[in-house]
Amino acid sequence: MPHTIDMPGRRLNVLLLHCHDLGRFLGCYGVSTVDTPCLDRLAASGVMFSRAFSTAPQCSPSRASLFTGRFPQQNGVLGLTHARFGWDLLPDERHLARLLKDHGYVTSLVGVQHESRVLSDEAVARRLGFDVVQTGGRGEVVADRAIDRLARFAEVDRPFYLQVGFREPHRLPGHRDPMGVMGFIGDHMSPYDERGVTVPGYLVDDASAREEIAELQGAVRYMDACVGRVLSKLDDLGLTDNTIVLFVTDHGLALPRAKCTLYDPGLEIALLARAPALGWQGGRTVTDLVSGIDLVPTLLDALGLPVTADMAGISQVPAVRGTTHRPHPAIFGQLTYHDYYDPRRCVRTGSRKLIVNFSSAPSIMDGSQSWHRRCTPRVEPSSLVASHPLAELYDLDADPYEMLNVVDDPQYAADRVTLLSALYRWLAEVDDPLLAGPVRSPAHPEAMRALQHGMERP
Numbered sequence: 001m002p003h004t005i006d007m008p009g010r011r012l013n014v015l016l017l018h019c020h021d022l023g024r025f026l027g028c029y030g031v032s033t034v035d036t037p038c039l040d041r042l043a044a045s046g047v048m049f050s051r052a053f054s055t056a057p058q059c060s061p062s063r064a065s066l067f068t069g070r071f072p073q074q075n076g077v078l079g080l081t082h083a084r085f086g087w088d089l090l091p092d093e094r095h096l097a098r099l100l101k102d103h104g105y106v107t108s109l110v111g112v113q114h115e116s117r118v119l120s121d122e123a124v125a126r127r128l129g130f131d132v133v134q135t136g137g138r139g140e141v142v143a144d145r146a147i148d149r150l151a152r153f154a155e156v157d158r159p160f161y162l163q164v165g166f167r168e169p170h171r172l173p174g175h176r177d178p179m180g181v182m183g184f185i186g187d188h189m190s191p192y193d194e195r196g197v198t199v200p201g202y203l204v205d206d207a208s209a210r211e212e213i214a215e216l217q218g219a220v221r222y223m224d225a226c227v228g229r230v231l232s233k234l235d236d237l238g239l240t241d242n243t244i245v246l247f248v249t250d251h252g253l254a255l256p257r258a259k260c261t262l263y264d265p266g267l268e269i270a271l272l273a274r275a276p277a278l279g280w281q282g283g284r285t286v287t288d289l290v291s292g293i294d295l296v297p298t299l300l301d302a303l304g305l306p307v308t309a310d311m312a313g314i315s316q317v318p319a320v321r322g323t324t325h326r327p328h329p330a331i332f333g334q335l336t337y338h339d340y341y342d343p344r345r346c347v348r349t350g351s352r353k354l355i356v357n358f359s360s361a362p363s364i365m366d367g368s369q370s371w372h373r374r375c376t377p378r379v380e381p382s383s384l385v386a387s388h389p390l391a392e393l394y395d396l397d398a399d400p401y402e403m404l405n406v407v408d409d410p411q412y413a414a415d416r417v418t419l420l421s422a423l424y425r426w427l428a429e430v431d432d433p434l435l436a437g438p439v440r441s442p443a444h445p446e447a448m449r450a451l452q453h454g455m456e457r458p
Contacts, residue, residue, distance in 0.1 A: 011159040011303055012277055013243040014100065015150075015234060018066070018163075019223050020059065020112065020170035021259060021367075022249035024270045025198075025216070026224075033195040035221045038228030039272065042247060044283045046274025047320050052290040053331050053348065054251040057259055057266030057367075058338045062250040062292055063115035064089060067096045067128075069296030069311035072334060073430040078439060079337030082118040086442030087337070089116050089127075096296050098129025100161045103305055108132045108149045111142035112165030114250075130163075138188055139168050139226035147233045154237045166226060169219035171254050171369055181370045184215040184254075192218040202257050202265055202401040204376040212374040216253070244275040244302060248295065257377040259367030260338050262346040262355050263402045266367070267333050271295075273320070278302055286319045288327035289350065312430070332426050336439055338365060343434055344388070347423045351397045354407075354419035357388035358434055379403060393419070 027036045028043035029050070054062040055071055064070075064077035068089070072078050076090035089095070095115070097107045107130045116124065121133040134145050146164045153160040168189070171182045185191060191214035199205040199213050227247065234240050249269050252258040258265035271290065273280050293313030300307050301315035318325035333346045342365055343358035363386045364377065377383075378401070393407035393416055406412045426432075433439045 010157070010242075011104070012275065013153070013159050013239060014105075014161045014246070014299065014303075015230070015243050016096075016161070016163050016246045016248070017166070017227055017230065018063075018112070018248050018250065019166040019168060019227075020250060021252070021254040022169060022220065022223075022270060023252040023258065023265065023268050025169075025220055025253055026270055028272075029270060031198050033193070033198045034217045035192060035195070036224040038224045038231060039247060039270075042227075042231065042245065042274055043272050045281055046245070046272055047280050047284050047286060049271040049273075049286045049288075049290050049316070051287060052248075052269050052271040052292070053264075053267040053333065054269050054292045055332070056334055057251045057261055058335070059114045059250055060085075060087060061334070061336075062269075064093075065292045066248060066250070066295050067115050068093055069096075069293050069307075069313045071293060071312050071332070071430045072336070073432045074310075074312060077115065078433075079441070081114060081116055084443050084446070085337065086117070086446070088442075095128040096299070097161060097163065099296070099300065099305070101129045101131070103303075104158060105161045106131055106153065106156060106158050107161045107163075108134075108153075109163045110134045110145040110149060110165070111137060112167055114165075138186075139166050139222055140188070140229075142166055143226040143229045146230045150230070150233050150237055150239065154239060164230060166223050168223040168226075169216055169254075173369075181372050181374060182368070184212070184219040189218050189222045191215045192221045199375075200253070200255065200258070200265060202263070202378055202403075203255065204378050206376070208374045209376070216255075241276045244278070244280075244299065245273070246295070246299070247272040248292075254367045254369070255375050256366050256368055256373060257364055257379070260335070260342075260365035261367075262333050262335060262344050262353075264348075264353070264396070264400070267348075275302065280320055284320075284322075286316065288316070288319050289329075289331050289348070290316060290319075291328060291331045330422060332423070334432075335365075336434075337441060340365075341439070341441065343439065345423060345427065345432070345434070347419050347426065348396075349419075351395065352415050352419060353392075353394040353396055353402060354416070354423060355392040356420075356423060357390060357392070358438075360387040362386070363388055391416075391420075 028040045055065040056062045060081040061072035079087040125133040193214040197213040252266040297307040297313045298316040335344045342361040346355040394402040
């Protein structure tokens with residue numbers, strides 16, 4: 001059994017709030033038409049990371065990195081964890097909940113769990129290290145459960161870790177219109193356009209896009225209100241001063257040329273932190289490049305707990321404090337499986353992005369999950385039906401929406417060589433399975449068993 005250390009005094013509590021498919025679509029990140037007063041207040045009273053990126057542009061791999069401090073190639077989650085997709089954390093991987101539980105924390109999860117196999121709540125609790133797990137539920141149900149857990153924690157003389165996952169603003173599978181569009185709102189949400197709408201610059205700004213973005217803004221507004229209820233309860237219980245509050249999303253917006261792509265709109269994430277006891281307050285902004293793998297080592301460092309050598313991320317505590325530190329010179333992203341096999345890897349510096357494509361899959365994996373798009377990418381029509389080029393290089397200063405591939409431009413030859421070398425070194429460091437050839441899906445052995453032994457279930 002893991003060893004639990006004796007604590008010299010009660011450690012800080014941890015409240016980690018997260019949601020689906022948000023990117024940085026918040027007022028505090030400059031989106032003036034979205035109504036997010038609760039998260040804006042959190043940013044104004046804490047610390048905002050302005051250039052944080054996920055390790056992957058889809059749900060499970062990005063979350064597995066957030067909660068282990070390791071890349072998907074290291075923790076084993078190279079695709080989705082539900083249904084037949086079947087990816088899961090490797091047996092020896094240690095979730096943040098397990099790490100904190102081993103140091104005396106009482107741990108609970110409410111809402112979304114998508115970083116490990118989608119099993120019963122009891123099985124998830126055993127696998128990840130939670131004392132109590134309650135998955136599922138739309139936003140207000142998740143908020144109710146989180147509020148109940150906080151009230152219980154307030155009566156216990158132990159530090160707590162509460163992980164609260166909101167599904168919103170993920171598109172809602174049960175709400176497709178006759179054209180096959182999966183929208184952002186259900187009967188518990190309404191579109192929001194009282195301040196207008198913000199159509200991201202990589203999309204065509206037309207009536208159809210504005211209709212869809214109004215839905216997205218409504219879903220984000222709903223999620224923000226649910227987060228606000230949880231934060232208000234933390235205040236009411238007198239727990240704010242001794243609690244580290246983190247808010248993070250998994251990856252970018254569920255819009256074409258964002259989610260499921262390695263362009264910045266697919267990888268960008270919001271990351272907010274507040275901890276009055278540590279001086280994490282005052283509305284400061286960290287502008288360094290930050291990766292999702294940094295969340296766990298940052299939190300452990302802030303709590304005075306050991307950061308193990310196998311973690312790929314680095315602590316951002318020095319950056320938050322404003323003391324001397326060495327930020328990431330570059331961050332790395334990957335896509336292997338989502339709806340289908342589409343192996344891609346990327347490296348991003350402050351001003352350049354290099355993507356290498358290992359297949360000739362369609363140039364854009366569409367994250368809208370719909371037969372009919374309401375938003376259209378702002379690229380040449382031929383690009384929507386093209387296959388991936390071998391490599392893509394973008395000058396992010398001159399071309400922030402990554403529209404012009406300059407990989408063959410002689411002016412960028414030195415950048416191309418430097419970034420190709422950096423990406424290859426990273427693949428070797430994380431022992432990327434692509435170095436040995438194509439990556440096999442968990443569905444492959446299942447299909448082989450059916451061929452060899454029939455379709456009977458064990």
